[in-house]
Amino acid sequence: MLDYIRAEGYKVSRRAYPxxxxxxxxxxxxxxxxGWVFTNSHGNDVDFASGGGMAVMLLSxxxxxxxxxxxxxxxxxxKNNTLKNEVSYGLNRGKIYWGKLLAQTALSLLLCVVMMGYxxxxxxxxxxxxxxxxxxxxxxxxxxxxxxxxxxLGVQALCCAMFFFCRSNVLGAFGAMxxxxxxxxxxxxxxxxxxxxxxxxMLRAIQTYLPNNVLxxxxxxxxxxxxxxxxxxxxxxx
Numbered sequence: 396m397l398d399y400i401r402a403e404g405y406k407v408s409r410r411a412y413p414x415x416x417x418x419x420x421x422x423x424x425x426x427x428x429x430g431w432v433f434t435n436s437h438g439n440d441v442d443f444a445s446g447g448g449m450a451v452m453l454l455s456x457x458x459x460x461x462x463x464x465x466x467x468x469x470x471x472x473x474k475n476n477t478l479k480n481e482v483s484y485g486l487n488r489g490k491i492y493w494g495k496l497l498a499q500t501a502l503s504l505l506l507c508v509v510m511m512g513y514x515x516x517x518x519x520x521x522x523x524x525x526x527x528x529x530x531x532x533x534x535x536x537x538x539x540x541x542x543x544x545x546x547x548l549g550v551q552a553l554c555c556a557m558f559f560f561c562r563s564n565v566l567g568a569f570g571a572m573x574x575x576x577x578x579x580x581x582x583x584x585x586x587x588x589x590x591x592x593x594x595x596x597m598l599r600a601i602q603t604y605l606p607n608n609v610l611x612x613x614x615x616x617x618x619x620x621x622x623x624x625x626x627x628x629x630x631x632x633x
Contacts (some may be wrong), residue, residue, distance in 0.1 A: 396494060399486065403498035405469055412467050417506055424514045432521050442499040444528035451510060451539045454614055457547040458575065458607060460503065462568045465554040468499045473562040496555045503551055511540070531618075538619035545631025546606045546613075550575060579605045604630055 407413060431441040472478040478491075489559050515536070547576075553574060558567035582602040589595030602608060612623055 396490060396497075399490060399494040400498050400501070403494060404501065406470065407467050407498070407502060410467065410470070412436040413506070416463060416467075417509065420506075420510055421513055424510070424517070427512075428517050428521060435522070442521070442523040442525060442528070443518050444525060444532040446522045447515050447529075448535060450514055450536050451614055453514075453618060454539060454543045454610060457495055457507070457543055458550055458610060459572075460506070460570060461499070461547065461551040461554040464499050464503050464506075464551065465558050465571075465590060466564050466568065468495055468502065469482065469555075469558040469564060469567075471564050474564070492555065492559060496552060499551055500548060500557055503547065507547075534619045535616050538621065539613050539616055542613045542620075542624040542627040543610060545628045546610050547631075549631035549633070575605075575607060579607055606630055 428446065431439070431446055433542040435441055550571070554567070554571040557574070558564060561567040561570055579602060582598050582605070586595050586598035587600060589598060604626075609623075609627050613627065616623070
């Protein structure tokens with residue numbers, strides 16, 4: 396398994412795809428922060444607590460990033476007709492699936508650490524500080540990241556499965572998003588149609604446990620909420 400994961404890591408490291416994606420994200424973060432620095436020099440007051448705390452609002456990117464990460468690692472194996480080579484080599488399908496999922500997870504975590512470290516670090520260096528507000532902002536960001544991580548990993552597993560189920564990476568990506576968002580919309584409509592009945596209440600309760608809705612709660616944190624973090628880990632594991 397470790398050899399297979401290393402092979403997947405080597406393969407994706409030879410592609411320009413992850414590097415270009417990371418550079419685009421870093422450039423966007425740099426543009427945002429430089430805009431705050433510029434407006435601060437003209438009388439605005441965006442400090443670290445405000446700017447760094449905005450990292451919580453960027454967590455929704457993690458629901459879409461797994462589509463790109465899955466595409467990077469799976470690398471159109473059906474289109475290129477290379478998946479059969481791994482099977483004929485003697486690898487069972489379970490090992491192939493888990494190997495790719497773990498490779499995707501490792502790549503996701505690496506990009507997340509680089510991106511969040513860059514963003515928060517640049518905010519810390521270039522924006523003003525209020526020690527009390529800074530501590531609260533860091534606590535909120537830390538709790539939000541700890542809560543978002545299992546949700547991201549759950550969506551990563553969904554994307555990995557869809558890339559295996561669909562013989563096209565494009566269809567796999569759309570399939571994953573259809574499951575993620577389509578289920579939420581379906582439950583919302585069904586709950587509304589059921590009204591104030593017990594069935595309606597149950598459908599609406601189930602909807603609150605979907606990854607995108609839990610992440611919405613995480614993004615609205617105004618103080619650390621570790622009970623919400625525990626809920627996120629249960630949803631991500633499921």
